[in-house]
Amino acid sequence: MNQSALDELLSKMTLEEKIDQLLQLTGDYYKGSDISTGPSSYMKFEEDTINNTGSILNVLGAKKLKQVQTEYLEKNRHKIPLLFLADIINGYKTIFPIPLGLGSTFNPDLVQESAEVAAKESAASGLHITFSPMVDLVRDPRWGRVMESTGEDAYLNGLFGAAMVKGYQGKSLTEEGTLAACVKHFAAYGAPEGGRDYNTVDMSERTLREQYLPAYKAALDAGCAMVMTAFNTVDGIPATGNKWLMKDLLRDEWGFEGVLISDYAAIAELMAHGVAEDGEEAARLAIEAGVDIDMVTPVYVQHLKKLVDEGKISEQLIDESVMRVLQLKNQLGLFENPYRFANEEKEKELILCEEHRSLARKIVSESLVLLKNEGALPLCKNNQNIAFIGPYADNKGLSGLWSIHGDTDQVVTLKEAVMKKVEGSQVHFAKGSEILDPDTKISGFAHEVEEKEFNPEAAKDDLQEAIELAKKSDVVVLALGEHSIQSGEGGSRAAITLPEIQLDLFRKIHEVNQNIVVVLFNGRPLDLKEINEKANAIVEAWFPGTEGGNGIADVLFNDVNPSGKLSMSFPYSVGQIPVYYNSYNTGRPLKKGEAGHRFQSRYTDIPNEPLYPFGFGLSYTEFEYSGLTLDKKLLTQASKLTASITVKNTGDYAGKETVQLYIQDLAGSVIRPVKELKGIKKIELQPGESKTVEFNITEEMLRFYTASMKFESENGKFKIFIGSNSETEIFEVFELKREE
CATH class of the missing domain: 2.60.40.10 (Immunoglobulins)
Structure with a gap:
């Protein structure tokens, strides 16, 4: 469809139909999905609005998606196809390491390949757009969403952001196996005060422009089709209603002409922020800032028409937003083929195919970071008695919080991988402990942690079994870490150590066998001071995804030499946070290695430097x-x-x-x-x-x-x-x- 045809289509739409195009709903309204990724309160919408809404999220599978599109088009007066969007963060069905792990590859070309795989699987399943890449610069590991970023450096994040956009979008969005990308969260979402999610962000314009904005710009320069607003404030104004940020900077200064979408319920949250007295004012602020799509709230639907009728905003503002949505649908080829690349046979052929699994395995091995090694690694495939102990020694929960579309049953555990690599008589496994401390309660998304009654006797037996196994082993591999739901959105933590039940396991094992290799599964840098002091080797595995077990085993047994580098510093203590490599000097700097004196910029009880710095990672060679x-x-x-x-x-x-x-x-x-x-x-x-x-x-x-x-x-x-x-x-x- 050419531009004149789009202009004609827009001219035939009523104001109500235009506004409905700016609404995004979940698949629940279309019998498509039972996945909710936000504050779950089922909102009532008129049937006409549902039949005219512009986009929906988290409807999955080619057959189901085509059914939803068909039923929708039968009811839509102008036959304007739906957009289908989903959170494809580090893979669709073939799950790759979390983005913080992808960042540790320091290999943008490899990460681009992972995005290509995600796009192929998603497009065959009928999806059009992914809410990725997230390029928020992160310096505070207390914030759970550091797992979605590629790290603390603007230059590196820009390389990865551009690589992901190119991987998702290919050379053209008409090319089979592509997705439109949506860079997020604009802007500076990665700097919440205290590391607490959704919290205030306050920084100078110089800091914003020099350190936080470049990665978004790199993604847009690579052709990114969409931008998502952030939940936080920028210079005291919430991003979703920030006209300077979205109009003056993003659209006018940078020339972005694509679609701008709010994050989940962010327009309605302008009221909670205290910049909008009511829904009408929230709608006005957001549309005047140029926000095109209201994600899963009734604010635009309930208030934009009234604002136009009363002359408080121009209908032209709405026309501009609707046109951007129509143009994106046109770029995706939906007017010619509303089903785009949805294909059940292609879906079966591509999803979790051997080629995709092989790439995932390779990326896992490059994402692992060897933090310490005092001769314990690599492990021997022969003549070494090895105990694999810990809650992650045989655990399929290796994909991280945002891998919401992955199939846990398809994940290769560490035990499964090791048993295929070495003689069974040489390796032994024990759980040792649960992941979480007793009475820990964490919930959210579709990943509710089952609250099972803690059994002290069973826990005692697990621990004793692990101790006895460690006593008779040459080396112990302790597979420890966070529960996946401890990180991610809403997963802010003030204390970023391992759960106490796992630390107790570590201490008890260390009492009987000091030759310990710790393999960590986590979504953020952790406070590893005690682990670092006592373990002979430490491997940071992140949440590695579908081929996690195989990739880790490849490195442990030296089929692949580790080459990962930290894209985010690990603190010596949580009291240092934020700690990052590209800080400023002060008028009284303390040089590394110096004892210093009281009247220098220093801590009196811990070093200034992180435990492991940005860019750090060991190898089995020198x-x-x-x-x-x-x-x-x-x-x-x-x-x-x-x-x-x-x-x-x-x-x-x-x-x-x-x-x-x-x-x-x-x-x-x-x-x-x-x-x-x-x-x-x-x-x-x-x-x-x-x-x-x-x-x-x-x-x-x-x-x-x-x-x-x-x-x-x-x-x-x-x-x-x-x-x-x-x-x-x-x-x-x-x-x-x-x-x-």
């Missing part, structure tokens, strides 16, 4: 960095500078290493971070092999928001750091001299 050189020491706007370094594998195993480039602006008109990631290159080296890695530096990479709030570079000296993580001290100095 990499040596040497010979950092710059081809010139003076950079201009018209030139580029090349930094080179030699990386050598000095160990016994082939391995992959992520070489990381950081830059520090030594003096600016405003304070600059101590380091900023500006480039990554992942290389693979055989034992004894060396490679020279080069990075090109241009003037554009040195720009920031100066004292005058202009985005530009400034003359002066810079340090280039290259190394294996953000704490590298290998550097050279160059000077920028712009042509005036």
Whole structure:
């Protein structure tokens, strides 16, 4: 359909029909889904509204979706097809590691492949749009939704955001096996005060623009079709009613012409925020901010017509929003084929196929981060008696909270994977403990934690069985972690340690066997101080998804050498939070390793540094960095500078290493971070092999928001750091001299 046909269609619609196009409902209204992802209160809507609503979420499966679309079109006067949307966060049916784990691959190309798989499976099942990628920059692991982000760095998040958009959308949305992407949550949702979900966000415009906005912009520059508003405030105004953020910045400054959708009930929540006195005012604020779709509230439906009739808003505002919705439907090809790529046979062929599982397994192995290893890893396939103990030793709950469409039965457990890899007489398994402490009550989404009565005698037996097994084993692999529902939306935690019942298991096992490998399953960085002090090895596995067991076993037994790097710092103590690598110096900085004195920026009881920094991750081999050189020491706007370094594998195993480039602006008109990631290159080296890695530096990479709030570079000296993580001290100095 061309634009003139869309214009004609819009002209034939009544005001009520237009407003209905701006409503999104759950599948419950169409007998399609029993999944609820928000504050569940079933709202009553008129039948005409349901028959004209523009989009629905969480109707799944090609057959069911086609049935819903057919019934809808029979009742819709203009035959405008429905949009079908869902939360496809880290896979549809083939579940990949949670995004924080994907970030730890430091491999955007691989993550793009995972998005392609998610799109193929979802599109064949009839879906049109995914609420992904989430690129919110995160620095506070108390916030449960850090699991949905790729980490604490704006540059890295931008790489992953763009990669996911390209993976979902392909070269064109008319291409089979594609989904429209929706970047979220705009903006700065990842910085709630106290790490408490939905809480206030307050920051300067400079911080917002330099650190929090770039990843959204990268996703939009990659062609992202939709944007979702955030729940939080920006400069004291909730994002969903923030005209400066959504109109002036997103639409006018950035030129975004796509669809803007509220998060779940966010328009109605303008009243709870206290910026709207009633639903009428909430509707006016949101539509004037350019929010096109009201997700699952009656605010637009109940109030927009009255606002137009009374002259409080122009019908043109509504026309603009409706046109953007119609244009997206047209881009997806729905007017020509309202069923798009929904295909039951293709669905069966693609979902959880061997090719998709194989990619998932590969990504799991690259997402694992080896945090510590004092000779306990890798495990031996022969001549080693190994005990696998813990609530995750044989557990299918490995996919994380937002994998709501995955099939738990399809998940490969650690036990299942290990039993296929080594002789059964060599490995033994014991549960040891439950995941959660007795009387823990957590609920939400469709993942209610069953409240089963705690049986002290059974718990005692489980613990004793594990202790006896540990006594007679050469090495103990303790599979510990959070319950999946402890992280994710609404999963904020003030204490981010392992549950006490698991820590007790760890302590009891350590009393009888000190050769312990801890494998962690979690959706956030944890406080691991005690684990780090006593365990011989620690592997961060995140929530790894469908092929979790296989990918972990591949690494434990050295079929794959670990290469993951942390995309979010792990705190030494929760008292440090927020702790992140690209902080500012103070007037009284404390250098790493110095004891310092009272009148410096320091804690008196713990280090300033995190337990594990951004970019950190070990390997079974060793990499040596040497010979950092710059081809010139003076950079201009018209030139580029090349930094080179030699990386050598000095160990016994082939391995992959992520070489990381950081830059520090030594003096600016405003304070600059101590380091900023500006480039990554992942290389693979055989034992004894060396490679020279080069990075090109241009003037554009040195720009920031100066004292005058202009985005530009400034003359002066810079340090280039290259190394294996953000704490590298290998550097050279160059000077920028712009042509005036």
